[in-house]
Amino acid sequence: MAEINVDYTEVIGKRTECPEGCGLCCLCQPEVLADEIPFFRKNFPKDLTVSKGPEPYSALALKKGVGSCVFLNERRCRVYSDRPAYCRQFPYHIYVGDKVKVELDLSCRGAWTGKGADAEAEARETVSRAYPRIRKASREAGEVYSQFYRNCMEAGVMRDPEDLRRSVIENIEGFTDLAYLGKVMDMTMMEPAVTLNGIGTDSPADREEIGEAAMDAAMESMEADDPVNAPVYCDEDWNWNIFLADREADRIDRFILDDRGDLTEKGSARISEIGIRPPETGGREVLRDYILTLNGRESFLGNVFSLMDANGYEDDMSNAYYGCLCTTILDILWRASMLDHFMGTGMGERGMREAIIFFDMDRLDAPTIGAFV
Secondary structure, eight states: OOOOOOOOTTTTTTTOOOOOTTOOGGGGGGGGTTTTTTHHHOOOGGGEEOOOSOOOOOOOOOOGOOOOBBOOOTETTTGGGGHHHHHHHTTTEEEEESEEEEETTTGGGGTTOOOOOOOHHHHHHHHHHHHHHHHHHHHHHHHHHHHHHHHHHHHTTTOOOOHHHHHHHHGGGGGOOHHHHHHHHHHHSSOEEEEOOOOOEEEEEEHHHHHHHHHHHHHHTTTTTGGGSSSSEEOOOEEEEEEEEEETTTTEEEEEOTTTTHHHHHEEEGGGGOOOOOOOOTTHHHHHHHHHHHHHHHHHHHHHHHHHTTTTTOOOOHHHHHHHHHHHHHHHHHHHHHHHHHHHOOOOOOHHHHHHHHHHHHHTTTTOEEEEE
């Protein structure tokens, strides 16, 4: 079989470290691969479990079913030398879709410090260890993507994904502007096939309408019935924050998850009081860079394709792509506004960074027609 080309552009020139006292990755219940099961079955049979969700898999147990991995003790792993492959890979995610790309989880604070190991070298080593799984997944993904493109052609909604990506790059400043985002979203709902040519920001944004769209996007994950399914934000003091929302009660509660797996309420707010705010100086640049990262991710494209498939190929690919990107950006801005409400992080460089740290793990967990291996 021909060698598989892997795209490392997202990690080139970056460095990553594992900050002392973080442990965020230990909140992600890792799959235990078939060749790893015997070790845990022999040595820790009570700590091997089956994950929750539509596609259960063998995994390490979580403390009290919602906390960190049972092997995390004072933010250190008790089985570090024998930890599963998925623990070793973090914060790198290998996405297999139409192409294979290594993506860097920006919810990891160690990806922001500029210190530590060379990310590209670590990513290449990670790919080398996972290569048999990548090769198998590539065959399966190739068939899925081929069928997807055939479906798009038959429905008349096909576009060149690279043309869509280029158009975002050419209009990148607009995507950090609320009025522009509102216009693009309106066009995706009203026009058969959207182009970004000539879209300006000469009229003010309808803040209430945009705020509703942003809140809807953010609430999709924060209205979780089970805390284990809610997004976790590891703050600047290494606290694990979980925000649980109830729109009917117009309430969002902030909890701290401790190392024992217990939740302690730390405050609440009315959802209606958290209005979306635009990025400020410094924040706009951080947001722009993240949008460019998303625009280059194969997993983001796979998520757009998954949504198109779920909607029966009713939307042109351009509408689906731009709409998904706008919704994603609004989600980030709403989370930034919420974090500022609770913690005073602002909407500048710090605020945008914290919102992305809160958001990116969710983004990488979105459904796709490809797969992470």
